[in-house]
Amino acid sequence: MDKLIIEVRINEYASRRRNPHVPFSPGEIAADALECLDAGAAIIHYHARDPVSGAPSSRAEDYAAAARKIKAASDLLIMPTLGAWTLPSPEARMSHIVAMAKDPATRPDLAPIDMGTSNVDAYDARGRRFTTDETVYLNTTRTLQYFARTIREAGVRPVAVWWNVSAIRTTAAFVEAGLFAEPVYGQIVLTEGGFFAGNPGSVRGMQAMADFIPHSARMPWSVMCAGGNLFPIAGAAIERGGHLAIGLGDYAYEELGQPSNAHLVERIAALARACGREPASPAEARAMLGAG
Ligand code: ZN
DSSP, X not given: OXXXXXXXXOOTTOOSSSOTTOOOSHHHHHXXXXXXXHHTOOEXXXXXXXXTTOOBOOOHHHHHXXXXXXXXXOOOEEEEOOOOTTSSSHHHHHHHHHHHHTSTTTOOSEXXXXXXXXXXXXXXXXXTEESOSOOXXXXXHHHHHHHHHHHHHTTOEEEEEESSHHHHHHHHHHHHTTSSOSSOEEEEEEEOSSBOSSBOSSHHHHHHHHTTSOTTSOOOEEEEEETSOSHHHHHHHHHTTOXXXXXXXXXXXXXXXXXXXXXXXXXXXXXXXXTTOOBOOHHXXXXXXXXX
């Protein structure tokens, strides 16, 4: 079986309230990424944040500064997020990727595309009510095609992010239509913590998605859990040939004593080795994902 690719999802828009180790500034993101590399990670996924408040930043310079530091010190695969859905247009959501790709010192290796539209309202289980009720994360098929073409022209590889089976089917159509070139790195998103856009964060939730990954296409896949603990699912993903994406961006892991991202990666790497799969180096991950 292939080695295990570990992606670390370093910050998303997580606060430091539940775990103080969430990196904000480009320097903090880069230092954390390099620690995670030593612990066994091959891919670093990050969001640019205001260095002090942690508020989302859409400034291309903030994205580029983190990438420049990481690339100067390592061969980690760099995967910045696309701009938030709150930005005014698909072009605005993609602009920092295009800008970074022009300079070899900041060029991203991967960029994630959420392959469909979802309701992303939050449910408060204690209060038994939805705290938002009209939040749609809109990704029309036209927008997805634009993302696919723009990413390819920039020399960056897409990550097809799957919140549901429909997204997997759309990805297969993108491969067939020549919009994505194989291998396509796919990512199963499970959702907990009052978000119902994905399947539950359980082995069954993962398997119900994995059953629909087409065998006819080369699609190495990983699993992540937004808002929940990934460890109950990790062993099953390792056994099924999947890869793992974990980090403080998705969940604070208070039950593990507020670990750092590198501690999480260390634990996943140990679990993989115990199951007989070595973590992939960045160079090995590049070969597996076609991200030369
Ligand atoms: Zn993200």
